[in-house]
Amino acid sequence: MSVSALIRRGTPQPCRPVPRHLLAPEDFARLPVALLEEPGVALLSMWAEPGFVHVALLEEASATLLLASSPAEGGRYPALSPARPGAVRFERMIRDLWGLQAEGAADLRPWLDHGRWPLTAPLSARPLRNQVPAEQPVFLPVEGEGWHQIPVGPVHAGVIESGHFRFTVQGELVVRLEQRLGYNHKGTLGLMLGKSPRTAARFAARLSGDSTVAHSLAFAEAAEAATATTPPPRAIWLRAAMLELERIANHLGDWGAVCNDASFAWPQARCGLLREGLLRANFEAFGHRLMMDRVTPGGVAAEPMPSGIAAILAALAAVEAELPALAAVYDSHASLQDRVVGTGVVTAALAAGFAAGGVVGRASGRGFDARLAFPNGPYAGGPPRLALREEGDVDARLRVRAAEIPESIRLVRRILATLPPGEIYAPLPQQGGEGLALVEGFRGEIVTWMALDDGGLIRAVFPRDPSWLQWPLLEAAMQDNIVADFPLCNKSFNCSYSGVDL
Structure with a gap:
């Protein structure tokens, strides 16, 4: 089933300029496979509300917008990151702000929440008080010999925004760059x-x-x-x-x-x-x-x-x-x-x-x-x-x-x-x-x-x-x-x- 046909199986909710379709969890779970089969459907955005996850997609050839939602039963929903890598940071953000977890996600490390907020999942229906000490950020492992890491930021020279960059290098050659943002979170x-x-x-x-x-x-x-x-x-x-x-x-x-x-x-x-x-x-x-x-x-x-x-x-x-x-x-x-x-x-x-x-x-x-x-x-x-x-x-x-x-x-x-x-x-x-x-x-x-x-x-x-x-x-x-x-x-x-x- 095509992505558009799958989404339109859901119950249309009034939204302009296109309706938002509310999918049953089992239909939303089919989205990753459908997206893998249709590379011409772009992921525009993902976000959430208490108990629900939303996604905006674009059929690029026809410039057709598609909006889909699904209940996050038990605080969980099927991850889209295995099919669209751009979903990774959205899924991390959704977990930090709404406490909803993407099952099968490519990466679920914290994104906005550095462990220093007084509440966890502050936009969820029932935020909880944070009682866990803040931990050091976790970066992806690197295998091999002769490499070292260069941490840069979050404070930089000049009047620029704050963000951390972790370089893994061999000599001068960059093997991997990984970002850690969230320092400008304003609620x-x-x-x-x-x-x-x-x-x-x-x-x-x-x-x-x-x-x-x-x-x-x-x-x-x-x-x-x-x-x-x-x-x-x-x-x-x-x-x-x-x-x-x-x-x-x-x-x-x-x-x-x-x-x-x-x-x-x-x-x-x-x-x-x-x-x-x-x-x-x-x-x-x-x-x-x-x-x-x-x-x-x-x-x-x-x-x-x-x-x-x-x-x-x-x-x-x-x-x-x-x-x-x-x-x-x-x-x-x-x-x-x-x-x-x-x-x-x-x-x-x-x-x-x-x-x-x-x-x-x-x-x-x-x-x-x-x-x-x-x-x-x-x-x-x-x-x-x-x-x-x-x-x-x-x-x-x-x-x-x-x-x-x-x-x-x-x-x-x-x-x-x-x-x-x-x-x-x-x-x-x-x-x-x-x-x-x-x-x-x-x-x-x-x-x-x-x-x-x-x-x-x-x-x-x-x-x-x-x-x-x-x-x-x-x-x-x-x-x-x-x-x-x-x-x-x-x-x-x-x-x-x-x-x-x-």
Whole structure:
């Protein structure tokens, strides 16, 4: 039986834009085998509620979303990680937060819970007081001779997020890299529960600061889907402009940072100057450099200032004028090319197996972009041209970013030139419902699911950052590379720590 047929055997639950099917445990147990037989069905996300586990899948060829749930009888459910390796960290997270265990899982070590929380399984129906002393983290064993380990983090040089990396090396060659995250856990899901979407939107905007627009938009669209609310057209177009401005700023930052980690500081200085000009224009237009809290459920918080629109167009013109020179400098320095070409390769098979989105996926041949698969607003009338590479190395990831910048500039100009008139906000009704949203942030697609109770308050929510499915690929990319290449590989991915630590 196909995956879609198996899921549709379940009882449909009202959810927009597609129903969520409640499967009997025995049918959910058949999912791993069905997934093994259909590699074209991607795992998008997994999460839970007390007593239930949920999964979001995507039939890639038809861009069809599939949502499935199952009761976790006795606190257990069949693991999907034997069929989809991207499920591993979701299953570890579900065990930490909800106390539900995946039977037959590939890995059940703690993920978010480092043994220092006052309660275990804090989002379960009955959290228990933690009375066990915290233990040292367990890393995967390594067999053979002549290897040693290098621990890095969780505290790093510079102002970056905290995360631990354990390198197993032979000489300078990396045999294995393993990550340990969770140091930025903030209890965000618990903080959102019982609040209105408008109040909880501030938490979504702070899940990962460099993706504040993308996470806010996915959260808002999930709330709007749950309540069958359609924002005004002007708000939809302003949101798209902000989303593309966020993409340009982050791609510029990453372009410069990759070059800097190869000891070539000039591109970082130039990219930093261009990015700063764009952020100042954002502030003049929207009142915040990162446009935080400007996207709200129902629309946007305020109209952009006319002088700010002019400042944005001027900043975009400055970026566009310098892109050819930046590309020429990047291409012409042999020492830089030597560091990035062939370094940190992610194969097409791995990118497809983990359903990696964004730059990481598109640099390895996986041509998925939520703006193309599920277009709305300005994307429906003029979608971006897809930047796709096959090499899967640091160079390919940088070139995908560089190709996306002029596309986003083109989109912002068209959006600002054709903004529909009218209102910018539509209030959400205080009612129950359930919704799912996909938004293409600069890292890839964000998948946010939300369920509201009859009073319109959040009963359950799960925002899935793209980094959930990209962090494991960084581990794979570092194999057979040297330790000194880790900053290059890490920055070429630029995964979010905070976005997965929730």
